Amino acid sequence: MHKNHFTQIHKLNSKVSVPFILLFLCLCFSCEKPQSKLQRLNPATLNAAFETSRESAITHRRFKHRDIQPLIKKHRGAFKVEELGKSVQGRSIQQLEFGEGETKVLLWSQMHGDESTATMALFDLFNFLEAKNDSFNIIRNVIRKNLKIRFIPMLNPDGAEVFTRRNAYGIDLNRDAIKEVSPEASILKAAREAFAPSFGFNLHDQQIYYNVEQTAKPATISVLAPAFNHKTEINDVRANAMQVIVGMNRILQKVIPEQVGKYDDAFEPRAFGDNFQKWGTSTILIESGGYPNDPEKQYIRQLNFMIILNALYEIAHGDYTAYAVEDYFRIPDNDRKLMDLILKNVTIHDGENKYQLDLGIKRQNMEMENGYAVKGQIDDVGDLSVYFGYKELDASGLEYVEGKLAEESIVDISDLDREKALELLKEGFLAIRLKNMPESPFHDLPILVLHEHDSIPSGYNAGSAPNFYLKKNNELLYAVVNGYLINLKKPEATGLKQSIW
Incomplete structure (x- = not known):
């Protein structure tokens, strides 16, 4: 078709119905x-x-x-x-x-x-x-x-x-x-x-x-x-x-x-x-x-x-x-309505009020020397019913709760393996401190590893670091570690790519 025909179609767009235009194009090309x-x-x-x-x-x-x-x-x-x-x-x-x-x-x-x-x-x-x-x-x-x-x-x-x-x-x-x-x-x-x-x-x-x-x-x-x-x-x-x-x-x-x-x-x-x-x-x-x-x-x-x-x-x-x-x-x-993780109907108890929020989490790659790590962030809160997650959880009946810092530090990152990290996580310890910094800051453990004097970054507002638990009747059922959701009953904490905070 000659290009002038297309120009004429465009000019007629406001006067001629879309079905007519599509039919015309179909006849020309099919x-x-x-x-x-x-x-x-x-x-x-x-x-x-x-x-x-x-x-x-x-x-x-x-x-x-x-x-x-x-x-x-x-x-x-x-x-x-x-x-x-x-x-x-x-x-x-x-x-x-x-x-x-x-x-x-x-x-x-x-x-x-x-x-x-x-x-x-x-x-x-x-x-x-x-x-x-x-x-x-x-x-x-x-x-x-x-x-x-x-x-x-x-x-x-x-x-x-x-x-x-x-x-x-x-x-x-x-x-x-x-x-x-x-x-x-x-x-x-x-x-x-x-x-x-x-x-x-x-x-x-x-x-x-x-x-x-x-x-x-x-x-x-x-x-x-x-x-x-x-x-x-x-x-x-x-x-x-x-x-x-x-x-x-x-x-x-x-x-x-x-x-x-x-x-x-x-x-x-x-x-x-x-x-x-x-x-x-x-x-x-x-x-x-x-x-x-x-x-x-x-x-x-x-x-x-x-x-x-x-x-x-x-x-x-x-x-x-x-x-x-x-x-x-x-x-x-x-x-552009996707997020890495959406938690729906999370109960928040701020000491005075009790209400429910949807929490939307994204994980961004952070380029670092000799590699990259992932840092999670709460992207949005409130009614997120128009959004979708690569992973979603209906958290109705589950309450947001902060995690604890392990009482003892570890000397080297090699002192902690995946199984030990999961044990700590199930006991309510979301993070552990590290005394000696390794050559590489990267790890894939299902727990936060902090510098010696740091505390757990957390919160449920937009922009906060997504590190917390979800509990029901005082039982911890899920952990959210750096934006990754871990089912504590059936932990499959693989694929985490973190750095020391």
């Missing part, structure tokens, strides 16, 4: 056929491709620039590798090229240094594209012959070094597409101008607290075909991006049903995605969110691999054109 008879990929095939291609050298999200250099080096030969420039602190920003086709595709990841999920998936994809003589040759050859793909796997290596969003200047690279103050932004813009790709993939992570609107399900993957102007009009370029997204959503709904959200498409004139769309590159934003019990996002890494490979395959043989643009608008919007 009649289009794939350009080949190749079968669409299914989740089983994509999953099998991932299992044979997973890059074993990357097992967590906090890898650094130096960690990926040998991985890039091993792909020289199958890929053309080029240094595009250097970051503020002098780290190389590299590009890998694959394929010999006419349709050009550019993918860039980790323009925010702490958003590395898709970067992991790209290295899995490199392994897949380089492999030979297996059951996936048809997929691989279709991509090789029809596409020329350029990958920039780590655009912000300085941010990745300290696992933070911004670059070494303190700039959000995704708000520097126009002024180009940062060298990394100039590198990305120059890469697009030199290549003139038809398609672009803007790969990010989002907070785990996004949910699919009006549901308790996390937005594990969020998508967007960014707007190219303030009117959020649709032209051919943006429509192509929408159709590719519909194809990705087809896969995702089979493996994570109802866990795909769509970002607000309000135009951001400083952002790269919006400007790529404006400059003529059909741009697809992928945001990796949260998934239960996947703190290192290894399953979400697999989802990224699957939908990116599917998208490249469908672009390569033109199958994306068979999807209706209207189906893009059927993807539900993102919301």
Whole structure:
């Protein structure tokens, strides 16, 4: 469809009913056929491709620039590798090229240094594209012959070094597409101008607290075909991006049903995605969110691999054109109503009054030297009926009570193991003091470990540290330790990642 048709639709939006517009779009797009008879990929095939291609050298999200250099080096030969420039602190920003086709595709990841999920998936994809003589040759050859793909796997290596969003200047690279103050932004813009790709993939992570609107399900993957102007009009370029997204959503709904959200498409004139769309590159934003019990996002890494490979395959043989643009608008919007833990109807007795509150808790990662720890915080209190938790407990009949500090300190952290910590916890001791500071402040014990002269941080107001018990008839039933809920009758206090307070 010619872009003027989209402009006319937008102008008629206030005069013509939405069903009529959607029907018109459907007639325009659903009649289009794939350009080949190749079968669409299914989740089983994509999953099998991932299992044979997973890059074993990357097992967590906090890898650094130096960690990926040998991985890039091993792909020289199958890929053309080029240094595009250097970051503020002098780290190389590299590009890998694959394929010999006419349709050009550019993918860039980790323009925010702490958003590395898709970067992991790209290295899995490199392994897949380089492999030979297996059951996936048809997929691989279709991509090789029809596409020329350029990958920039780590655009912000300085941010990745300290696992933070911004670059070494303190700039959000995704708000520097126009002024180009940062060298990394100039590198990305120059890469697009030199290549003139038809398609672009803007790969990010989002907070785990996004949910699919009006549901308790996390937005594990969020998508967007960014707007190219303030009117959020649709032209051919943006429509192509929408159709590719519909194809990705087809896969995702089979493996994570109802866990795909769509970002607000309000135009951001400083952002790269919006400007790529404006400059003529059909741009697809992928945001990796949260998934239960996947703190290192290894399953979400697999989802990224699957939908990116599917998208490249469908672009390569033109199958994306068979999807209706209207189906893009059927993807539900993102919301931000998730918390790590919600305790409903907790009884508070403040000495004078007795009342009930919902307590909503979030746990934030705290970056520290040589690692990270988690610090919980009460995010909100009161009526939280519109919010959802990754874990929820109806605490009706349970009363908030402060924990005690163990009477004796320990000399070294090694003097306390998980079993001893649980025994103390069950006896009402929420914390213990430590005399000698270890080299590493990290531990996974189900108890607070405090410095020698500190006291237990706690409270039930917003902003307080979530460290307390829930009791019934003077019996302690649950402990909340740094925002983690522990059932004292059936303790499964695993997966805690704490530091000494």
